[in-house]
Amino acid sequence: MNDNRLGSAVSPYLRLHADNPVDWREWGPDAFAEARARDVPVLVSIGYATCHWCHVMARESFADPEIAELLRQDFVAVKVDREERPDVDASTMAAAAAFTEQLGWPLTAFMTPDAHVFFAGTYYPPTPVGAHPAFRQVLGAVLDAWRDRRTEVHANASAIATAIRQGTTEATDGGGDGRGGAEPSLPSVDTIRGVVDALAQGEDADHGGFGGAPKFPSAPLLEFLADVAADGDDQAAGLLERSLLVIARSELTDADGGVFRYATKRDWSVPHYERMLYDNAGLLAIAPQDQARGIADFLRDTLRRGDGAFVAAQDSESTIDGRRVEGEWYRLPLGERPRFDPPPLDDQVLTGWNGLAIRGLAIAGARHGDDEMLDLARAAADAVLAAHVQDGHVVVRSSTPRGASTAPPTIEDVGLLAEGLLELALVTGELRYATAARSLVDDGVAGALEVDPVLAASGTATGEQPQTALRSGTVALANASALLGALTGDDRSRPAAARLVADRARTGTTRPLGHADALGVALSLQQPSRELVVVASDPVVLHELRTLAAAARRPGSVVVAVTPEQARAWSAAGFSLLDGRDALDPAAYVCHDHVCALPARSPEELTAQLASS
The missing domain is CATH 3.40.30.10 (Glutaredoxin)
Structure with missing residues (x-):
């Protein structure tokens, strides 16, 4: 039977x-x-x-x-x-x-x-x-x-x-996710920088990357290096540049731009051929222009659904001449691949993973002046908000064309989507994404998430565990909380962010592989704040000023680009950083802890101010 x-x-x-x-x-x-x-x-x-x-x-x-x-x-x-x-x-x-x-x-x-x-x-x-x-x-x-x-x-x-x-x-213990209570201690900036020294000792001098086989792209670790590099550390910059270059040039990157999950050999050869949304989305946030464009093309052409959302992954196996084989389709030249059915897709739309893709596309689109990336991010955001979010709360973790899963949303879904929506709002000036993110952050910080009844009864619910390949939802929630604090002037947001990442960051000083993202946020929380506000009604001018400001992004900074009309709407919605920013057009404001220099009125003036700040 x-x-x-x-x-x-x-x-x-x-x-x-x-x-x-x-x-x-x-x-x-x-x-x-x-x-x-x-x-x-x-x-x-x-x-x-x-x-x-x-x-x-x-x-x-x-x-x-x-x-x-x-x-x-x-x-x-x-x-x-x-x-x-x-x-x-x-x-x-x-x-x-x-x-x-x-x-x-x-x-x-x-x-x-x-x-x-x-x-x-x-x-x-x-x-x-x-x-x-x-x-x-x-x-x-x-x-x-x-x-x-x-x-x-x-x-x-x-x-x-x-x-x-x-x-x-x-x-x-000692942390807590609420907004109240004392702010916990974070590892010092010098301690966090010291982690880079340890990573440098583990670099594979012959083949690049870290450690031996297998070799993973480890996007959260590379983003941590990008954060430290943006804070002026040349050693971190070198490690990051060499790692991204070897990933781009190795067999880990397919001819269509997508990145495989890992390489089975120390020299980055013989990939494990499955391609995950989270690896590619994570790399987007830090990759140089050509590499980022290739990844965005892969997301657009392979993982994107008709409604704009992204599915979870593409399989390693395909059917070639009647045989189910691993990797053979990927080893074909691009021109020959259309002769065969491609590897199937894992057609789940996962809220958190889409949030990670929205974030990566928004950051890369702003940094590289690529409006198509922003369009892809908007479409994914709109699709997920329509199908997985209701009344400002994530209600669906996973859906497919067959319906919505009954699995409860997790901190990964709330945190990663909130962070992605907020990054998209900062780049596009579209207030609706910022207000949606604010509601999700309130949910996440309050800890209002369902616990599986079987795990609850058995006492074995662990909460979110450290991950080496995927940005933590807890860390993303902390970063989104800190960004919202900079935008609203809410002095409770930074302590809330610190409480969320403190334990993970302290652990990360000795075990960075699973906690690198927490180290990056801990570094950001201890830097002097810098707010960059770009306002222009002319799309061409707004685009140019936004690209300049995005390129100057560093830990502890928030960059927002809006039209004068959008600035008024943000201000009315409680985002006080935009108060009065509609008075001059165009204008770029370089501020430190909400105290701003005289507005720059041209790209040249903004470039000069950024160089001296």
Whole structure:
């Protein structure tokens, strides 16, 4: 009997498994209630739609009728899309760290009916390979433990759950997400700059980048280097320039401009061919003009939906001459690719990841004077606001053409979308994006987010965990809060931002890879403030002044470009930095802590003021 329940799922990853003989369930209280009623363990298999080794394990094991029967008889089997449910993934990954250092996807975990992990690993082959047991062997060993050593199983599971609870409590003690309370200490500017020295020691002098194989683009780390470089650090500037150059020239960047998830070799060769929205969006914010234009073209031509939103990823696998193969389509010359179907898309629209793309396009569009990038950002913002935001609150994390997921929005969605909308508002002068961002920041700072009921009951909700490839939603929320403070004069915003990033930034001084984005915001919060306000009714003049101001962006600065009419609207909406800025046209104001020099009336005057400020 097959009772697979994934056929109606919204997630493309879950739907890929709808035809498995395994009786898959979606994550939720019902699956764990069934396990309690049957007194069986829960297999939780976590992956995502473009994950190559997830595909491999599905073909080797989850399509096997004998394994499916074993799972049906002795387990409740639950499939989770880590993109749809990052909360479940983060909690399970934290528990899995007790069993293996080689964390990744597919993530294979075994839980008690109380949702406590008692064993976990990643990919398991169909037959033993070296020290890696076969999946059947793992299932047999888990069942033996469940039947014969139940007391030990529960003791281990309880200990892991307790460790997760303690770790989560320690990470949040002394901080708090509200606007009240004392401002916590941030690592000093000198300490943050010292991190660059440590990164320089880890640079691969032969091939560029950091460390050995595999090599990741690590956009948050590179953006941290960009922040320190903009603050006058030549060493950071050199590390950034060399890293971006090798990424652009290596096999990690495809001929169409898109960037693959990582390279399997130290010399940046042999990519892992899946292409994620978050990698490309993160690089957009810091890439030089040609590289940024290539990435924007990839987003426009491959990941963009008809409504303007961006889907999550493109697969590594495609069908060539009837064979399902990894990477072969990408290895074809561009001119030959149209002969074959391209790798499929993970067609989820994720709120947070789109926020990251909006931010990257807005920053790059302003810096490089590229209006098409701004148009792409506007269209994505409008699509996400229409479908995923209601009455100023994020109500949908993930949607596809089949509908909206029931997965609750996370801090990633609120923070990244707020930051992206605010950056777009600053560049375009469109007030509606700023007011939407302000509402989202209020939500995020207040901590008004739903916790998954299974994780809440088990006490294993971890909150947002450090990430090496994706900008943190918590950090993005902090940055958006600080920017809003500069725009409104609200003196509560900076302490709120500091509370959000303080713990992460302190950890980042010794472990920068997962916390580089927090270090960048901590640096920004400790710099003298600088506000650049550009006002012009002539589009050509506004464009030129805005590009000059954007190029001068550095930590601790806010840059806003508006028409006189927009300046009046912003002022009326409570953004006091724009008060009275409609009096002169054109005018560019270079201000420090809201105290402004005489307005520059031409690009030449603005250039001179920026050089001396």
